Amino acid sequence: MAAGRAGELGAKVALLERNNGLGRKLLLTGKGRSNITQAEFNPRELVKKYGREGDFLLYPLSVFGVKETMGFFEKKGLKIKTERGKRIFPQSDKASDVLNVFIDYLKKNKVEIMTNSRVEKILKQKNRISKIILEDGREISAKNYIIATGGKSFPGTGSTGDGYKWTKEAGHTVTKLRPALVPLKIKEDWPQKAQGLSLKNVELTVFQNGRKKDSRFGELLFTHFGLSGPIVLDLSGKVGEFLEKGEVNPVRGYKSQREAQANRISNGVKLFLDLKPALDFQTLDKRIQSDFSKYNNKLFKNCLSDLFPKKLIPIIVELSGIAPSKKVNKITREERHRLVKLSKGLAMRVLSLLGFKGAIITSGGVSLKEIDSKTMKSKIIENLFFAGEIINLHGPTGGYNLQLCWSTGYLAGQTAANSALNK
Numbered sequence: 263m264a265a266g267r268a269g270e271l272g273a274k275v276a277l278l279e280r281n282n283g284l285g286r287k288l289l290l291t292g293k294g295r296s297n298i299t300q301a302e303f304n305p306r307e308l309v310k311k312y313g314r315e316g317d318f319l320l321y322p323l324s325v326f327g328v329k330e331t332m333g334f335f336e337k338k339g340l341k342i343k344t345e346r347g348k349r350i351f352p353q354s355d356k357a358s359d360v361l362n363v364f365i366d367y368l369k370k371n372k373v374e375i376m377t378n379s380r381v382e383k384i385l386k387q388k389n390r391i392s393k394i395i396l397e398d399g400r401e402i403s404a405k406n407y408i409i410a411t412g413g414k415s416f417p418g419t420g421s422t423g424d425g426y427k428w429t430k431e432a433g434h435t436v437t438k439l440r441p442a443l444v445p446l447k448i449k450e451d452w453p454q455k456a457q458g459l460s461l462k463n464v465e466l467t468v469f470q471n472g473r474k475k476d477s478r479f480g481e482l483l484f485t486h487f488g489l490s491g492p493i494v495l496d497l498s499g500k501v502g503e504f505l506e507k508g509e510v511n512p513v514r515g516y517k518s519q520r521e522a523q524a525n526r527i528s529n530g531v532k533l534f535l536d537l538k539p540a541l542d543f544q545t546l547d548k549r550i551q552s553d554f555s556k557y558n559n560k561l562f563k564n565c566l567s568d569l570f571p572k573k574l575i576p577i578i579v580e581l582s583g584i585a586p587s588k589k590v591n592k593i594t595r596e597e598r599h600r601l602v603k604l605s606k607g608l609a610m611r612v613l614s615l616l617g618f619k620g621a622i623i624t625s626g627g628v629s630l631k632e633i634d635s636k637t638m639k640s641k642i643i644e645n646l647f648f649a650g651e652i653i654n655l656h657g658p659t660g661g662y663n664l665q666l667c668w669s670t671g672y673l674a675g676q677t678a679a680n681s682a683l684n685k
């Protein structure tokens with residue numbers, strides 16, 4: 263976006279990409295469908311989703327906001343559609359169509375696309391970048407430079423965090439980098455048994471040391487290592503912080519650091535999954551009572567199909583502690599209450615986040631205090647601009663992260679071009 267916009271304004275632009283093609287990560291977005299933005303047209307509402315420092319985006323959005331983004335794609339022939347949760351996708355459901363819009367945009371505006379060109383170093387003279395040096399020794403100099411190297415998650419796509427290193431060397435502050443929007447490894451093995459099962463309209467709550475910290479309502483997915491899906495990804499940033507800030511037990515008394523860590527985790531951060539958030543305890547109890555009287559003489563394990571998906575039933579049966587072949591009319595009130603409690607709070611201990619390899623986004627990045635939001639220009643280096651995930655800002659799932667890239671990219675490209683052209 264940044265290179266295309268700069269070229270559109272008449273600047274001579276070279277886009278350096280280390281891979282042999284552009285947009286590898288873009289092709290993975292939205293499970294290959296690319297959730298390009300979020301249909302929230304009020305910038306004040308939109309920026310709330312990017313956390314405490316979200317206001318930084320108000321100016322970039324005023325130049326190139328959600329409406330402009332939709333118009334940008336539509337004018338270039340990409341039909342779009344809005345789905346549940348105001349998520350906007352290409353009508354074709356193909357991220358490759360989104361990438362093609364950009365390749366055409368770059369070509370039309372005569373941007374020189376230099377693939378297989380990994381930047382290794384940035385050389386500085388006083389407070390200006392003088393040139394950059396590529397891995398293969400080539401040197402390139404320009405009036406202005408835009409760094410848009412992304413985060414350091416899904417490193418196989420090319421985003422290995424190189425930009426953070428150069429930016430630090432140039433004198434910028436890079437805040438703590440953490441994997442965010444990342445699946446969670448769970449200590450219990452029952453989520454594994456449900457792998458592949460996706461649950462809609464459930465509520466996940468995170469507790470630390472017995473205190474409720476946060477919760478999300480929506481869709482969750484069981485995997486071979488634990489949990490994923492939108493509500494898990496959205497809670498993961500907080501879970502990561504809670505894991506870090508957990509009370510550290512002394513290593514003494516434990517066989518190893520690892521054991522101490524495992525103990526800290528299991529004592530500290532716990533998740534509770536409410537499978538029936540729309541029903542309170544009493545209503546759910548009545549509902550189960552009525553199911554049980556309907557099935558009357560049947561075995562407990564065969565009476566739960568109206569309540570839970572098939573894959574979950576043996577798990578619930580086991581966790582409930584009620585004998586699977588007990589007749590439902592023999593189930594005691596206490597046992598039934600146990601089942602209600604379980605349905606409204608399946609407990610799990612978080613072992614860890616899945617890490618950068620599996621994270622959708624990197625939280626942290628170039629400090630926003632050192633970037634002028636009106637231009638995306640560095641406040642430290644005169645001819646340096648930033649765009650995209652490299653800056654210290656990210657949003658939840660739902661198209662927010664790509665919108666951040668379009669808005670900051672457009673603005674960075676525009677101001678870098680105008681200043682190079684002395685406009």
Ligand SMILES: Cc1cc2nc3c(=O)[nH]c(=O)nc-3n(C[C@H](O)[C@H](O)[C@H](O)COP(=O)(O)OP(=O)(O)OC[C@H]3O[C@@H](n4cnc5c(N)ncnc54)[C@H](O)[C@@H]3O)c2cc1C
Nearest residue numbers: 280291292297380381411412420421424650651661663664
């Ligand atoms: C699986 C997955 C699904 C996602 N789905 C969505 C979604 O549906 N909607 C949404 O809004 N967000 C989504 N995101 C987040 C979104 O993809 C990112 O926020 C976005 O791609 C960041 O764009 P960027 O241009 O800043 O960086 P990137 O897309 O990471 O691009 C940076 C580019 O810089 C190149 N590069 C890095 N270092 C060098 C170097 N030294 N020299 C030359 N080139 C270099 C890389 O090869 C890469 O091509 C998803 C992310 C993942 C991982």
